[in-house]
Amino acid sequence: MFVHAETSTGALQPAGAICRAAHECGALVIGDCVTSLGGMPVDIDENGIDIAYSGTQKCLSAPPGLAPLTLSGAALDKLRARTSPCVSWYLDLKLIDEYWGTSHRYHHTAPITMFFALREALRLCQQETLEARFERHRLNHRAFVAGIEALGLSMHVPVANRLWTLNTPTLPEGCDDGELRKRLLDEFGIEVLGGFGPLAGKILRVGLMGASSQRQYVLLLLGALETCLQANGGTRAAEAVYQSSGGRGDRED
Amino acid sequence: MFVHAETSTGALQPAGAICRAAHECGALVIGDCVTSLGGMPVDIDENGIDIAYSGTQKCLSAPPGLAPLTLSGAALDKLRARTSPCVSWYLDLKLIDEYWGTSHRYHHTAPITMFFALREALRLCQQETLEARFERHRLNHRAFVAGIEALGLSMHVPVANRLWTLNTPTLPEGCDDGELRKRLLDEFGIEVLGGFGPLAGKILRVGLMGASSQRQYVLLLLGALETCLQANGGTRAAEAVYQSSGGRGDRED
Numbered sequence: 001m002f003v004h005a006e007t008s009t010g011a012l013q014p015a016g017a018i019c020r021a022a023h024e025c026g027a028l029v030i031g032d033c034v035t036s037l038g039g040m041p042v043d044i045d046e047n048g049i050d051i052a053y054s055g056t057q058k059c060l061s062a063p064p065g066l067a068p069l070t071l072s073g074a075a076l077d078k079l080r081a082r083t084s085p086c087v088s089w090y091l092d093l094k095l096i097d098e099y100w101g102t103s104h105r106y107h108h109t110a111p112i113t114m115f116f117a118l119r120e121a122l123r124l125c126q127q128e129t130l131e132a133r134f135e136r137h138r139l140n141h142r143a144f145v146a147g148i149e150a151l152g153l154s155m156h157v158p159v160a161n162r163l164w165t166l167n168t169p170t171l172p173e174g175c176d177d178g179e180l181r182k183r184l185l186d187e188f189g190i191e192v193l194g195g196f197g198p199l200a201g202k203i204l205r206v207g208l209m210g211a212s213s214q215r216q217y218v219l220l221l222l223g224a225l226e227t228c229l230q231a232n233g234g235t236r237a238a239e240a241v242y243q244s245s246g247g248r249g250d251r252e253d
Numbered sequence: 254m255f256v257h258a259e260t261s262t263g264a265l266q267p268a269g270a271i272c273r274a275a276h277e278c279g280a281l282v283i284g285d286c287v288t289s290l291g292g293m294p295v296d297i298d299e300n301g302i303d304i305a306y307s308g309t310q311k312c313l314s315a316p317p318g319l320a321p322l323t324l325s326g327a328a329l330d331k332l333r334a335r336t337s338p339c340v341s342w343y344l345d346l347k348l349i350d351e352y353w354g355t356s357h358r359y360h361h362t363a364p365i366t367m368f369f370a371l372r373e374a375l376r377l378c379q380q381e382t383l384e385a386r387f388e389r390h391r392l393n394h395r396a397f398v399a400g401i402e403a404l405g406l407s408m409h410v411p412v413a414n415r416l417w418t419l420n421t422p423t424l425p426e427g428c429d430d431g432e433l434r435k436r437l438l439d440e441f442g443i444e445v446l447g448g449f450g451p452l453a454g455k456i457l458r459v460g461l462m463g464a465s466s467q468r469q470y471v472l473l474l475l476g477a478l479e480t481c482l483q484a485n486g487g488t489r490a491a492e493a494v495y496q497s498s499g500g501r502g503d504r505e506d
Contacts, residue, residue, distance in 0.1 A: 059363060065318060065364030087340040109310060111318030117366065 004042065004049075005035035008196060010157045010168030010205065012040070019048035024054045028075055032083035037068070038125055039137045039165040039209055049076040056114070059137070059165055061210030063123035065114045128251065137164040139247045140213045143238040144206070147222040151229060156203045164214070165190055167206040168195070172229065180228055188224040192216075200226030215242060257295065257302075261449060262444030263421030263458065265293070272301035277301035281328055288313055291322070291378055291419040292390045292418040292462055305327040309367070312390070312418055315374035318367045360502045381504065390417040392500045393466045396491040397459070400475035403490035404482060409456045418466070420459040421448070425482065430454045433481055443470075468502030479499060 002018050015031060024031045031049035033042050037227070039059030050072040057064035066243045071079065071093070079093050087091040099107035125133060141164035148169045157170040163185055171177055177194045184190040193205040206221065222234035242249055255271050259322070268284060273281045284302035286295050292312030297305045303325040304451035306503035310317035326334065332346050339345040378386060400410055401422045409421040426428055430447045434457070437443040446458040459474065475487035495502055 055362065063364065063366040064362040065367060088343065090341065090343045109308065109317040110365075111316065111367070111369065113316040113366070114318055114364070 015047040147234035147238035150233040268300035396494040400487035400491035
């Protein structure tokens with residue numbers, strides 16, 4: 001079991017390497033793709049993730065309430081061969097398999113309005129194309145990082161492992177993370193999260209996911225940070241990335 | 254554990270008697286109020302139901318996707334004193350208690366659009382008033398029963414135990430329930446369910462819940478049954494009930 005896009009740190013985990021190592025031991029792999037699906041390549045089959053699940057409310061930009069789920073043939077075989085009863089009725093995948101499959105044996109009343117919302121969100125993904133969507137997330141991430149570095153801050157995660165969807169700049173020494181986040185919310189209408197556990201007070205967690213991964217939001221936050229941190233050059237550095245890339249960083253719909 | 258409004262038979266179970274018997278033995282009572290809440294009196298505290306849950310998609314007429322839940326003080330005490338770990342994360346009420354309560358410890362991302370839908374549905378209940386809403390369900394049930402009996406059919410459940418929200422007329426001898434329901438759907442756009450288990454092929458299950466408990470639907474179905482069963486007098490008998498009661502049987506909004 002691994003988390004593909006790790007939102008507490010901002011790190012992307014190497015799905016392919018994890019799955020290869022697990023499969024060599026004869027294990028199946030469950031991948032939490034909540035913060036990657038729709039914002040970064042997940043490549044479930046190529047990476048060999050046997051059971052992948054996600055949420056609707058992050059990079060897919062539908063309302064929260066559903067967990068898209070997929071199982072490999074090997075995972076389905078394992079599931080169908082299971083003889084011990086599942087302790088959870090809600091997530092008894094054998095029952096859900098029968099509900100989804102040909103027998104359509106009743107398991108739950110489906111939340112149909114959520115299905116319509118997810119369908120519309122997926123239609124928007126298809127219209128934008130996944131390639132353009134990934135590139136948009138990558139570009140806004142790159143522009144944000146350039147701005148953060150121009151402000152004299154650094155990113156918590158090494159460049160090779162950074163998520164495009166959840167960005168974790170390190171706070172300057174002596175900066176009160178609660179005060180900063182309160183100012184961002186009160187004065188600029190921007191809600192970012194702080195770190196927790198060992199990272200409490202040390203990083204910000206900035207989501208640039210789905211509809212929120214847009215040039216205007218990157219520039220708004222960098223401008224707000226310039227004011228709050230009394231620093232300069234953040235938005236200009238980000239703009240330079242947009243201009244050199246030729247991409248706009250906005251969703252085209 | 255009991256089901257208050259039993260949808261497989263159409264019977265109302267005696268909540269008060271069940272709870273009194275259980276409490277005499279020192280047991281807590283869980284009541285499934287899915288098909289009663291918003292359509293018939295539930296009287297959770299008066300009846301002594303310790304844990305009551307319902308759904309949004311039946312008599313509340315919101316979309317499916319939430320399960321309103323309430324716990325008595327005794328049930329909360331029992332829950333908070335529990336020492337063994339809960340095998341379900343999804344329905345670990347201790348975690349949900351902490352999420353709902355003052356510590357607001359994170360448990361899940363709330364399905365906010367469903368909350369808005371439920372709020373609007375509850376606002377409509379409040380606007381109609383529960384008393385008028387119950388009376389509407391009762392009147393449409395009475396009119397439907399009068400129509401059914403005028404057609405020469407009988408109700409499966411004795412009069413004292415009938416649900417207003419789920420009505421179960423007994424099919425005439427020799428009537429093919431699948432054929433009848435297919436005609437109702439194809440020719441009249443009315444979907445009713447058949448019985449299952451020992452009642453398969455013997456009854457119809459007719460929901461008159463929330464927004465669907467209206468005079469126009471009762472008359473439409475009775476008229477369709479007149480055609481399908483080659484019988485007469487169903488709609489006239491129902492109309493007589495509406496006229497003598499002075500109520501219209503329609504939702505007023």
